Amino acid sequence: MTFKYWQNHALYWRDFILDLIFPKECVGCGQEGSWLCPSCYQKLEFSKVQYCLNCKTENNSGEFCPNCRNEYYLDGVTIVGNYDDKIINHLIKMLKYHFIKDVAIILGNYLVDFLQKTHNLPILKITKIPIVIPVPLHKRRRRWRGFNQTKEIAEITAKHFQLKINATNLIRIKHKKAQAKLNEEQRLKNVAGCFAWRGENLTGANIILIDDVVTTGATLNECAKILKQNGASQVWGMVIAKG
Ligand SMILES: [Zn+2]
Ligand SMILES: [Zn+2]
Incomplete structure (x- = not known):
């Protein structure tokens, strides 16, 4: 095992764990906690026709x-x-x-x-x-x-x-x-x-x-x-x- 191998390995796991703990953000306003916060959900419109x-x-x-x-x-x-x-x-x-x-x-x-x-x-x-x-x-x-x-x-x-x-x-x-x-x-x-x-x-x-x-x-x-x-x-x- 080379240093490079372990370094890549560590980077992989770091990214993996960051992905896991990275907070969800509302796609509308960026507020943390969910992919769509309740107030942005309320603003969604339905097809009018x-x-x-x-x-x-x-x-x-x-x-x-x-x-x-x-x-x-x-x-x-x-x-x-x-x-x-x-x-x-x-x-x-x-x-x-x-x-x-x-x-x-x-x-x-x-x-x-x-x-x-x-x-x-x-x-x-x-x-x-x-x-x-x-x-x-x-x-x-x-x-x-x-x-x-x-x-x-x-x-x-x-x-x-x-x-x-x-x-x-x-x-x-x-x-x-x-x-x-x-x-x-x-x-x-x-x-x-x-x-x-x-x-x-x-x-x-x-x-x-x-x-x-x-x-x-x-x-x-x-x-x-x-x-x-x-x-x-x-x-x-x-x-x-x-x-
Ligand atoms: Zn929002
Ligand atoms: Zn027709």
Whole structure:
């Protein structure tokens, strides 16, 4: 063992321990103690409009309009917040790229508050009690990240509204390229065949599919296709923000 080895080793452990004890700071105001302090949380706004994801015609719920409905398996997508909001943007990035699981709790509560305060939700539009399903990650990616952020958000939502949750039977069977760099047509091809349902028939079930961010809706729509092929009646996407 050389001195250099031990020096590097010591530096590694020093950084490791600093990371452990380094205090959490509010992404809004920098106050120590949490990733988002209560007063910055109170300032978060909800999305003021919902619209057909395809043609952007506004409505109350995010349902696809009569003109666009036939092009989708999904019935609609409800968007909770604004990706332009610096705090929301920051929290989603922390969750996705910095593996900070506690942030999922903040975003899960934010989604619950949205549902409670706005009453603008697919749960009210569909009569039969829905099942909450998170958009799954491929197991390789889940292992790498340590958790599935959408599952954490879905669990908080389901628990609060005492809804059934199924986080195990919709699975991602293919690990494809990240969608971020692709255009709309490429996204559709990229997600085709990525998901499978490994559960009982969903005959007549209404589903709320949870994801963190929606862009074109290609991923949610591919999940909806699989769920409807397995008997689901309505499938609604519910996301924290539109990217
Ligand atoms: Zn703050
Ligand atoms: Zn439309």
